[in-house]
Amino acid sequence: MHIDELGAEQVATALSQLQQQYEALRQNNLSLDLTRGKPGPEQLALSDALDGILEGDYRAADGTDTRNYGGLEGLPEARALFGSILGAPAEETLIGGNASLTLMNNIIDLALNEGLRGPDTAWGNSDDVKFLCPAPGYDRHFAICEHLGIEMITVPMLDTGPDMDIVEALVSEDSSIRGMWCVPRFANPTGCVYSDATVERIAGLGKLAAAHFLVLWDNAYAVHTLYEDAPPLASIREACLRQGTLDCVFQLGSTSKITFAGAGVSFAASSPDNIAALSRHLSFRTIGPDKVNQLRHVRFLQSLDNLQVHMAAHADIIRPKFEAVLATLERELAGTGMGTWLAPRGGYFIAFDTRPGLAREVVRLASDIGVKLTPAGATFPYGDDPNDCNIRLAPTFPSQADVEATAEAFVICVKLASLRQKAAA
Numbered sequence: 426m427h428i429d430e431l432g433a434e435q436v437a438t439a440l441s442q443l444q445q446q447y448e449a450l451r452q453n454n455l456s457l458d459l460t461r462g463k464p465g466p467e468q469l470a471l472s473d474a475l476d477g478i479l480e481g482d483y484r485a486a487d488g489t490d491t492r493n494y495g496g497l498e499g500l501p502e503a504r505a506l507f508g509s510i511l512g513a514p515a516e517e518t519l520i521g522g523n524a525s526l527t528l529m530n531n532i533i534d535l536a537l538n539e540g541l542r543g544p545d546t547a548w549g550n551s552d553d554v555k556f557l558c559p560a561p562g563y564d565r566h567f568a569i570c571e572h573l574g575i576e577m578i579t580v581p582m583l584d585t586g587p588d589m590d591i592v593e594a595l596v597s598e599d600s601s602i603r604g605m606w607c608v609p610r611f612a613n614p615t616g617c618v619y620s621d622a623t624v625e626r627i628a629g630l631g632k633l634a635a636a637h638f639l640v641l642w643d644n645a646y647a648v649h650t651l652y653e654d655a656p657p658l659a660s661i662r663e664a665c666l667r668q669g670t671l672d673c674v675f676q677l678g679s680t681s682k683i684t685f686a687g688a689g690v691s692f693a694a695s696s697p698d699n700i701a702a703l704s705r706h707l708s709f710r711t712i713g714p715d716k717v718n719q720l721r722h723v724r725f726l727q728s729l730d731n732l733q734v735h736m737a738a739h740a741d742i743i744r745p746k747f748e749a750v751l752a753t754l755e756r757e758l759a760g761t762g763m764g765t766w767l768a769p770r771g772g773y774f775i776a777f778d779t780r781p782g783l784a785r786e787v788v789r790l791a792s793d794i795g796v797k798l799t800p801a802g803a804t805f806p807y808g809d810d811p812n813d814c815n816i817r818l819a820p821t822f823p824s825q826a827d828v829e830a831t832a833e834a835f836v837i838c839v840k841l842a843s844l845r846q847k848a849a850a
Contacts, residue, residue, distance in 0.1 A: 428762040428780075429845055435446075435458040443841045447794065450834055455795030457831040462613070462773035463822040464682050467742050472684040478721050491716035492794040496706050502796060503690065503719040505630050509729050512646050512660045513694035514648040519703060520719055525679040525691040528703075529641055530569055532675050532693070536603070536639055537573060537708040541672075544692035546637050547553065548603045554606050557595060557605035559587040561776055561804035561815045563613040566606040566643070570806070577806035578602065580614065584767075586619035589626045596634040604639040605630070610658040611646040614776040614804055616769025616818035627663035631673030644674045648684060648736045651744050655770035662694070671696040680722060682773065683736065746820040746828045750775055763843040775818040776804075783842045784813045790838040796831055
């Protein structure tokens, strides 16, 4: 029954039962954690062959000794392989260290303090620098802006991606807006895939916005499908080429959730001029990346086709975890009016919305019985969810049994918070 249809006596009865269930969970001394989207141990084991795969042969295809300095933009074969994930040619791709977050930070630092086309183009020459942040979104994107003193403007997320009517109006009216964050396929945390029309409109922002506007196209889940029918993502590069805006987009990705999260490779793709500018910027920070790791990844993954097989093995491991959470939500909360959620076809998260004003209370209730959830508000700039409703669930890392136990505990907390709110109204 929908919560709005419950009478006072029904609410009181349900609350009494839920309180008993909640206290029973407290007595179980739970220690469960659904906070971060990390690969589980079984997923990491899929890439154990990386260790020793070079067998003492450190020569790249062109004869480069990967143990030595140099090669700032990456091995040619690595640029080709990982550029293909982003739909970009090797010459428009740069390979970084283990974290794409580092590349993002470097790109924004470059644009802010040095300028993509020299000092006169630096964003920092202006008194105000702002970034559009589709939300719910990725907390670490927001942390970069906050750390660098960039003002964040929240843009609502739709099922098709950012609300482009709002985005286009904002960039047309405010020249201090210098960029926008995007997680275009299986968005963190909603799991949506940007529609073709949204991709095309994002590619056109460079013609509406201030000079040297940048879209940070963090395609972190480009190959992370859970089901074969997962929707594809239109090519932002092809859209930019049609509109003459390739300078306005940096695509990013990594193998963090493909091979070893702490020992992978990251990659960026953009226009040749942007890649050259980024390379110059990086030259003051390093003499060369870890080419040995690049080479072992190329030999391990080999091709885009082999990568797809590898990712299918990942999906086989984590799909049951997603399905367990979604089945529990559907069984316990569908039709109750106590929450809404999406069933993603890929990615690493499930986004759950409580009734307005309850996310923090649900997280608190869960914490009190030993269930750790991502802090309420984390998916919004400055940690401020105006409706206090969004909670990001990350089911990949825990065991199947722990995921199932956490889901059961979570719905009890949602019900308890919802009915208490109803009783107090």
